[in-house]
Amino acid sequence: MTHIHNQILPQDTQIGVYEIKNATKIGSFDITYRAWNHHLKEHVEIQEYFPHELAIRTDDGLGVTEKSVVEKESFKHGLKVFLNQAEALVQIEHPNAVTAENILQFNGTAYLIKPCREGVPLSKLVQSPTSFSETEIKFILTSILNALQLIHDHKIVHSGIQPETIWLSKEGEPILVDFAGARLTIAARTARVADELAIGYAPAEQYEHADTPGPATDFYALGATMYFCMTHRKPAAAQTRKMALSEGEPDPLVPISELPGAAFSAELAQTLKWMLQLQYADRPQSAAEILALLKSEQADDRVTPTASALEPQDTVSDHPATKKYIWAGTITGIVALIAVGLWLSESTSDLFDNEPVSASETANQSSALTVAQPDQEVDPVEVSGNEEQLEKLENDLITESPTAASLPTAQPELVDTITIAPQSKTSQQLTAIDKSFSQSEESDIPEAAVDKNFINKHLNAAENAIKHERLTTPSSDNAYQYYQMVLAMEPDNAQALAGLQRIVDRYIQFIESTKHRAELDTARLYLQRAESVLPNDPKLQSIREELAARD
Secondary structure, three states: OHHHHHHOOOOOOEEOOEEEEEEEEEOOOEEEEEEEEOOOOEEEEEEEEOOOOOEEEOOOOOOEEEOOHHHHHHHHHHHHHHHHHHHHHOOOOOOOEOOOOEEEEEOOEEEEEEEOOOOEEHHHHOOOOOOOOHHHHHHHHHHHHHHHHHHHHOOOOOOOOOHHHEEEOOOOOEEEOOOOHHHHHHHHHOOOHHHHOOOOOOOHHHHOOOOOOOHHHHHHHHHHHHHHHHHOOOOOOHHHHHHHHHOOOOOOOOOHHHOOOOOOOHHHHHHHHHHOOOOHHHOOOOHHHHHHHHHHHHHHOOOOOOOOOOOOOOOOOOOHHHHHHHHHHHHHHHHHHHHHHHHHOOOOOOOEOOOOOOOOOOOOOOOOEEEOOOOOOOOOOOOOOOHHHHHHHHHHOOOOOOOOOOOOOOOOOOOOOOOOOOOOOOHHHHHHHHHHHHOOOOOOOOHHHOOHHHHHHHHHHHHHHHHOOOOOOOOOOOHHHHHHHHHHHOOOOHHHHHHHHHHHHHHHHHHHHHHHOOOHHHHHHHHHHHHHHOOOOHHHHHHHHHHHHOO
8 A cells, every 4th residue: 555655735735724734644535644733722533535456546646536437436336325424423422432523624634633633442451461350341331332322322333343343542541433334335436345354353244245234243243352352362254253153063163261360250252142142133232231231240340450450359248338449440440451551552553554454544423514725724513505504693691612502412411421531540559449449338438538629620620611601612621621530539529510401501501592583403413402401401391392392
């Protein structure tokens, strides 16, 4: 693939308000760059649609066009798919799935703008000498399943989950990246589907063109990824398994429960076995099924100590304080693993994809389609088809922040979502907390466990975010996120609880303004966001009934 070095956009190229710094990855159908956002003064990633077998740079060195008339139809089809996936994902936002800031279309192609990724993929962490404990595996599994539940509700399938597409942030939060649906659809036009699939993680139906991937496709891939993390063994390819079983031979994928020295509960092993069934119909059909099974196991869940796990316990109590410490300890272990992973990844990775599916090929949670010209400043907009409405909102409602006019859509209820532990905690501090708590499983959180500096820092950050109307977006810097971090450490914190109500009240003001202008679609979007913060607020229920009556 080295022949496309001369197709990379040069340093200092301007894409709207973004300035290209360097290329970080070249995939079969795109090029990813690190860039600088002059508007918000921050680094971003830009993914450019560039199918190298079909496309070539125009004479000006910026544009992208098909190589010949023969490739024109496939090139245009791929661009349409790239944009369609962006528009389909615009309404999805979840703390365990990567976000995108914007998508631009000009120069004959499209650019997906994403925050710079910080952290380590699971593929790197598995290289470390320590292992994931059962609690850590369940933490990652539950977090990603929560994200998939929302994604699947929007009729979208990731289609490419593997160790490279689940990252752990520096704070230990699992994040699903690199949606592969668009890339695989494009690959089908060039007979390269099999080349783009991750062997060992792609289920059998993805190799059969007649089958359309569904939620159970993602569950197989997620199960295979967890299998790899638990065993340090790459799972046997689905096609190899299928052939062996058809010939009456044993399944090459040895169940976790049958591996020598396996230190995981029978319940978790059974869950993975269910997810890794070869036949689509034999697997779970929804994330809720798996989440319910994992939740039912927690009351009798045995924790296996590892180099990064909590102290051994006989059982996991349902007491809220107990769960808080378990997850805090889990985060401690994961962060320790991340430190090792970051050390392992200090050497520069290859620019080109060496794996079937690259860890930077992302067409995910994108913002709405925006048309821009070079040197034109483009503000991120997160609602497709409401540009005029959003311009009014920016002028009438929100004036302090260039990103405040973003209209995010609803997150799922955070019933099973696990909130990250404070990044200011050191491993020694959390270890001390765990020991203190272990003295009394049913006791309340000891005062020493509460990091007042952390709480004050995030309360101040939340106040600043509210001041600039960053209520629930962007995902990396919003008031709701900061209040949730505080409540994870101090559930009764009055300022944080009042802050959630302030967020909802502000959204209600926005809703009333848009209702008066008969912009009901925009009002509904604000309502969804408010309900994601306080779903049982009676004022929101009244507004929902009123909007429903006006349909």
